Amino acid sequence: MSDFLPTTTTDGALLPSRLARRTRRELERREAQAVVARRADALRVDRIAETASRAQGAVAYLSTLELVHAQGAHNPLTEARLRQITDTAALGLSKVVLDAGS
Numbered sequence: 001m002s003d004f005l006p007t008t009t010t011d012g013a014l015l016p017s018r019l020a021r022r023t024r025r026e027l028e029r030r031e032a033q034a035v036v037a038r039r040a041d042a043l044r045v046d047r048i049a050e051t052a053s054r055a056q057g058a059v060a061y062l063s064t065l066e067l068v069h070a071q072g073a074h075n076p077l078t079e080a081r082l083r084q085i086t087d088t089a090a091l092g093l094s095k096v097v098l099d100a101g102s
Helices: 018-072 076-100
Strands: none
16 A cells, blocks of 8 residues: 555655556556557558559559560560560569568
């Protein structure tokens, strides 16, 4: 029960109780954990955004190459094959973006 009662110094000033000190330390610890968690989340968001941006650029580049090669080819099978290669590469890049979020 004495943990709940403040104690005084010889000059009559109040000192925080043991319970108050423990409570303050616990609140400070939890706040520090929350700050660390928010920073980790922000870093994760940045990593995903950067990875997604690079993957989008790569897909746009591959799509442009596909179009250029398909226009130059006079074989109907070439267009389907080029599309398959580009789609497979885009799926691989999607997995990289997903992995960045893990």
